[in-house]
Amino acid sequence: MSHGLSTEPRSDTARAIAGGRKPRRWGAWYVALHRFRVMKSYTGTVVVAGIGNPLIYLYALGVGLATIVDVDLGGVSYLVFVAPALLASAAITVASEEFTYPIMLGYKWNPTFTGMSASPLRPTQIVDGVMISVAVRMTVNLLLFFALILVFGAAPSPIAFLMIPAGLLGGLAFGAVLMGYTSTLEEDTGQLAMVMRFVVLPMTLFSGTFFPLSTFPIALQWIGWISPLWHSTELARVFSYGYAEPIWLTVVHVAYLVALVAIGWAWARRIAVRRLGR
Amino acid sequence: MKRYGDFAAVDGISFEVAPGESFGLLGPNGAGKSTTMRMVGAVSTRTAGDLSVLGLDPDAFGPEIRSQLGVVPQSDNLDTELRVRENLLVYGRYFGLPGRLVAKRADELLAFAQLEEKGKAKVDSLSGGMKRRLTIARALINDPRVLLLDEPTTGLDPQARHILWDRLFRLKEQGTTLLLTTHYMDEAEQLCDRLVVVDKGTIMAEGTPAELIRRYSSREVLEVRFGSDRNSEVAERLVGIGDRMEVLPDRILVYSDDGEAELVRITDAGLHPITSLVRRSSLEDVFLRLTGRSLIE
Ligand SMILES: Nc1ncnc2c1ncn2[C@@H]1O[C@H](COP(=O)(O)OP(=O)(O)OP(=O)(O)O)[C@@H](O)[C@H]1O
Ligand SMILES: [Mg+2]
Numbered sequence: 001m002s003h004g005l006s007t008e009p010r011s012d013t014a015r016a017i018a019g020g021r022k023p024r025r026w027g028a029w030y031v032a033l034h035r036f037r038v039m040k041s042y043t044g045t046v047v048v049a050g051i052g053n054p055l056i057y058l059y060a061l062g063v064g065l066a067t068i069v070d071v072d073l074g075g076v077s078y079l080v081f082v083a084p085a086l087l088a089s090a091a092i093t094v095a096s097e098e099f100t101y102p103i104m105l106g107y108k109w110n111p112t113f114t115g116m117s118a119s120p121l122r123p124t125q126i127v128d129g130v131m132i133s134v135a136v137r138m139t140v141n142l143l144l145f146f147a148l149i150l151v152f153g154a155a156p157s158p159i160a161f162l163m164i165p166a167g168l169l170g171g172l173a174f175g176a177v178l179m180g181y182t183s184t185l186e187e188d189t190g191q192l193a194m195v196m197r198f199v200v201l202p203m204t205l206f207s208g209t210f211f212p213l214s215t216f217p218i219a220l221q222w223i224g225w226i227s228p229l230w231h232s233t234e235l236a237r238v239f240s241y242g243y244a245e246p247i248w249l250t251v252v253h254v255a256y257l258v259a260l261v262a263i264g265w266a267w268a269r270r271i272a273v274r275r276l277g278r
Numbered sequence: 279m280k281r282y283g284d285f286a287a288v289d290g291i292s293f294e295v296a297p298g299e300s301f302g303l304l305g306p307n308g309a310g311k312s313t314t315m316r317m318v319g320a321v322s323t324r325t326a327g328d329l330s331v332l333g334l335d336p337d338a339f340g341p342e343i344r345s346q347l348g349v350v351p352q353s354d355n356l357d358t359e360l361r362v363r364e365n366l367l368v369y370g371r372y373f374g375l376p377g378r379l380v381a382k383r384a385d386e387l388l389a390f391a392q393l394e395e396k397g398k399a400k401v402d403s404l405s406g407g408m409k410r411r412l413t414i415a416r417a418l419i420n421d422p423r424v425l426l427l428d429e430p431t432t433g434l435d436p437q438a439r440h441i442l443w444d445r446l447f448r449l450k451e452q453g454t455t456l457l458l459t460t461h462y463m464d465e466a467e468q469l470c471d472r473l474v475v476v477d478k479g480t481i482m483a484e485g486t487p488a489e490l491i492r493r494y495s496s497r498e499v500l501e502v503r504f505g506s507d508r509n510s511e512v513a514e515r516l517v518g519i520g521d522r523m524e525v526l527p528d529r530i531l532v533y534s535d536d537g538e539a540e541l542v543r544i545t546d547a548g549l550h551p552i553t554s555l556v557r558r559s560s561l562e563d564v565f566l567r568l569t570g571r572s573l574i575e
Contacts, residue, residue, distance in 0.1 A: 013333040019345025022374025119372035120341040
């Protein structure tokens with residue numbers, strides 16, 4: 001019922017204890033370095049899309065669509081109103097790229113996570129490393145987006161740069177939960193496409209992105225309340241142009257997003273431990 | 279012991295491997311070899327039983343144990359998003375080794391795997407055997423004390439196999455402990471100081487290759503073929519010849535200390551096999567005896 005390797009000379013055990021020290025402390029970072037190396041192969045796409053998308057959206061919506069929008073936006077132009085929302089949804093887009101196929105790849109299609117788990121890295125560190133690397137990539141995208149918003153003159157507040165952490169929090173909140181979900185998939189028989197169609201798309205449409213949530217029928221507003229995108233958008237608006245909302249609501253945004261990050265992250269870690277330890 | 283749901287994949291496998299020893303797990307498909315390897319590799323968690331690797335408990339000291347292991351999994355899991363040399367560099371970093379040391383070892387190992395020219399190639403452009411060699415090179419990047427090899431030479435051509443055996447032999451001489459699974463009898467006989475034959479998650483026999491052959495087989499084996507449809511019919515008339523007999527679909531194996539003498543007895547009885555062959559007993563015969571099945575199905 002048992003099997004074992006006999007007691008080794010002390011030196012081997014001592015070597016093992018020493019060998020585990022650095023990976024235990026830095027393992028998640030090593031995983032992130034691996035992800036960066038992989039991302040490097042598509043840096044071009046990240047940068048071009050990171051500049052191109054904001055340009056197109058800010059111009060088409062903030063400048064183009066703005067000419068026909070006639071809603072009370074609390075005294076700001078449509079461009080200023082929509083810019084923080086576009087920034088927040090850019091983070092969601094990054095999350096839906098990085099927490100779907102790369103995760104399936106790591107567990108299944110090109111099982112690099114399996115390879116990592118045979119090294120000193122722990123399953124939880126693999127999850128942490130992915131989170132770190134995506135957070136960095138997302139920050140890069142958000143910085144580019146923010147710079148373009150400034151070019152368009154669409155962020156009047158002096159603390160507008162706080163949109164960046166607001167967008168990051170929203171992207172990671174959605175991303176962490178998405179990562180948990182993707183990790184549970186043994187096979188992708190269309191689930192990921194469904195997530196895009198029935199979660200990401202409606203979320204973008206009904207999160208007060210293009211119009212204030214209050215203009216929607218109350219029956220649809222609940223989508224906004226549970227949507228991480230709505231919370232991060234509202235938060236970004238507070239920072240971007242001093243959008244007036246009760247302070248408790250701002251606290252709720254932050255608390256809700258932090259809670260999602262924590263829950264999704266813990267879920268993904270749990271599954272990694274179970275799945276890689278089979 | 280390892281259970282998947284109600285199914286016990288490994289149940290009652292118990293062995294010890296001394297430092298520097300080379301130990302083999304031999305068994306048919308589904309015997310539980312890979313599962314055992316993953317448990318020893320401090321990856322798969324046990325359902326029950328005791329396990330100590332390098333004097334440490336894998337449940338508590340996984341990273342420590344794995345820092346001293348080199349793992350060649352049954353199926354390659356190279357990173358196809360990275361290039362050949364990068365695979366070694368990145369993997370070395372997982373052990374917390376300094377970049378310069380990893381780079382130096384990566385070059386040495388590329389030479390060892392005869393992949394120097396392929397350093398910048400995409401992993402997917404490698405042949406199956408080249409990928410296998412790269413996987414083995416990757417397992418050596420941390421200069422491991424224990425090497426876990428799950429069917430290391432499956433998919434390699436004969437020349438590459440012999441080169442690998444030679445290299446493994448040298449590692450063994452340097453004191454590296456080897457634990458390997460294989461379907462190949464010659465591999466087990468070449469590389470293993472000691473081995474266990476596993477079937478259905480339990481150990482059937484244990485010993486050195488020579489011991490096992492002595493215990494479960496005869497010195498020589500006579501293989502005779504009478505054509506697939508006649509083998510079993512002829513076998514009835516051969517009763518009493520040799521110490522023991524195995525009737526396979528394509529041939530009859532007669533176990534004896536003197537194969538030639540048995541062949542003479544068969545022809546004297548008026549039976550004329552289409553082909554006959556006398557050879558020394560191998561682990562294949564041990565396996566057949568123990569499980570009633572041939573190893574490669
Ligand atoms: N993750 C898993 N979930 C359920 N069953 C599993 C799992 N992994 C292995 N098994 C089962 O455990 C048994 C032993 O599998 P294992 O891979 O250890 O066999 P093996 O001896 O390595 O065989 P092979 O020679 O084909 O590689 C098999 O019956 C297999 O179906
Ligand atoms: Mg196997």
